[in-house]
Amino acid sequence: MTASPLDLGQLRGRRVALWGWGREGRAAWRALRGRGIDPLALFCNETEAAEAFALDPGLRIEPAATAERLSAYDVVVKSPGISPYKPEAQAAIAAGTRFVGGTALWFGEHAGADGVVADAVCVTGTKGKSTTTALLAHLLRASGARTALAGNIGMPLLELLDEAAQYWAIELSSYQTGDVADSGARPRVAVALNIFPEHLDWHGSHERYVADKLRLLTDARPRIAVLNAADPRLSVLRLPDSEVRWFNREDGWHLREDALHRGADFVLDTAALPLPGRHNRGNLCAVLTAIEALGLDAAALAPAAATFQPLPHRLQVLGRRDGIAWVNDSISTTPHATLAALDVYRDQRVVVLVGGHDRGVDWKGFADAMRERAPAAIVTMGANGPRIHALLAPIAAEGAFALSAAADLEQAVANARATLQGGGVVLLSPGAPSFGAYRDYTERGRDFARLAGFDPEAISAIPGLGIA
Numbered sequence: 001m002t003a004s005p006l007d008l009g010q011l012r013g014r015r016v017a018l019w020g021w022g023r024e025g026r027a028a029w030r031a032l033r034g035r036g037i038d039p040l041a042l043f044c045n046e047t048e049a050a051e052a053f054a055l056d057p058g059l060r061i062e063p064a065a066t067a068e069r070l071s072a073y074d075v076v077v078k079s080p081g082i083s084p085y086k087p088e089a090q091a092a093i094a095a096g097t098r099f100v101g102g103t104a105l106w107f108g109e110h111a112g113a114d115g116v117v118a119d120a121v122c123v124t125g126t127k128g129k130s131t132t133t134a135l136l137a138h139l140l141r142a143s144g145a146r147t148a149l150a151g152n153i154g155m156p157l158l159e160l161l162d163e164a165a166q167y168w169a170i171e172l173s174s175y176q177t178g179d180v181a182d183s184g185a186r187p188r189v190a191v192a193l194n195i196f197p198e199h200l201d202w203h204g205s206h207e208r209y210v211a212d213k214l215r216l217l218t219d220a221r222p223r224i225a226v227l228n229a230a231d232p233r234l235s236v237l238r239l240p241d242s243e244v245r246w247f248n249r250e251d252g253w254h255l256r257e258d259a260l261h262r263g264a265d266f267v268l269d270t271a272a273l274p275l276p277g278r279h280n281r282g283n284l285c286a287v288l289t290a291i292e293a294l295g296l297d298a299a300a301l302a303p304a305a306a307t308f309q310p311l312p313h314r315l316q317v318l319g320r321r322d323g324i325a326w327v328n329d330s331i332s333t334t335p336h337a338t339l340a341a342l343d344v345y346r347d348q349r350v351v352v353l354v355g356g357h358d359r360g361v362d363w364k365g366f367a368d369a370m371r372e373r374a375p376a377a378i379v380t381m382g383a384n385g386p387r388i389h390a391l392l393a394p395i396a397a398e399g400a401f402a403l404s405a406a407a408d409l410e411q412a413v414a415n416a417r418a419t420l421q422g423g424g425v426v427l428l429s430p431g432a433p434s435f436g437a438y439r440d441y442t443e444r445g446r447d448f449a450r451l452a453g454f455d456p457e458a459i460s461a462i463p464g465l466g467i468a
Helices: 023-034 046-055 087-094 102-110 129-142 177-182 206-218 278-293 298-307 335-344 364-369 385-397 409-419 441-452
Strands: 016-019 041-043 060-062 075-078 098-101 116-124 147-151 167-171 186-192 224-228 243-247 253-256 259-262 265-269 316-321 324-328 350-354 377-380 402-405 424-428
Touching: 016 023, 023 046, 023 102, 041 046, 046 060, 087 098, 098 102, 098 177, 102 116, 102 177, 116 129, 116 177, 116 206, 116 278, 129 147, 129 167, 129 278, 129 298, 177 206, 186 206, 186 278, 224 278, 243 278, 253 278, 259 278, 259 298, 265 298, 278 298, 278 335, 316 441, 324 441, 335 350, 335 364, 350 409, 364 385, 377 385, 377 409, 385 402, 402 409, 409 424, 409 441, 424 441
Parallel strands: 016 041, 016 075, 041 060, 075 098, 116 167, 116 186, 147 167, 186 224, 224 243, 324 424, 350 377, 350 424, 377 402
Antiparallel strands: 253 259, 259 265, 316 324
């Protein structure tokens, strides 16, 4: 059951704290201040504390988010990366503290009298959600509609709290899907692309990850749910409170090889579209289904995909150096994403760099796939590198591919460069988060560009963020 709606106005007169001072935390602080609400405290680290105090000397800095300290507040507005399943958070919840995210507050502010946010299209999925959301915004703008592109893609919704748009294309991570449900509001359209194991450290288990991801559908109860008929979990989902529209099914939007069809009707050839990988071209089907759900002519807008600008760090071709093509897929945080990236370059000589933060995700399926469709070489790195290396070593010994280990990304790039002296593709598709070595996948991708000999500043901007 969803929690009762909680908009910003309902926080007045309550003991409110912030937990986290990243971009989401700062957006929440500005939104609260803008509504005349004075948060009492901020739970953050020492570096963040200095910046926060300079902006708001009235904030009490709480250095340790203990159960006792969290329980001193009625409401804690937390940043998405902070798990509500932490023991200290669970203890505070049991004591009566309510935890809410900025996404929930935005939805609570924008719900109509019927509880529906009529201009919101939410997109989630383990992989492909950023490109799908950006492509949705691109095609909606091609229709002439003033459209916002925001959410997990890089602009917190609360940064645009008082802005107006005809449509909101909103990317949601598994950290945020529950926020929509907890807001008490219903999105007009919710799109679910796929579900694979990810973020097990935040959610605590694969089962909880799946349940949290699905809350956008099961608990938020969108008016229209756009689902991938090819995903085994989504294909059996029953949503009695939502109208369900399917993509990747022959009676709807689907691909036949590279040909895009709406039912039996051919619409266009997707081979030349700036959507790297068949999975991204397949997600065009999700976008067009969502556009139809809004009542627009999707077939008429489909050709506008030809002018879409691909997003950075997602199968991003940086360029060539000494006969080597360098491809930055730093956004890849699951083995499934790495397999999809390798499929794009299956006919070329590839060295793939894998590994990063260890969340306990099982790499056995990836290792098994290497028996049949291995690249020329694999370089393992990062905290889970040794575990991946151990899985791959017996297969590499059979001569399927070359295998080496690296202490860090710099050494991994050096190994790849040495392997490809005759030319080929170096593909950074780690299949794991960057935490520990880097702040996030963006910083990792920028460092990869630097090591490959390209300008990090020139490869990082996300086109189309905000309202246009």
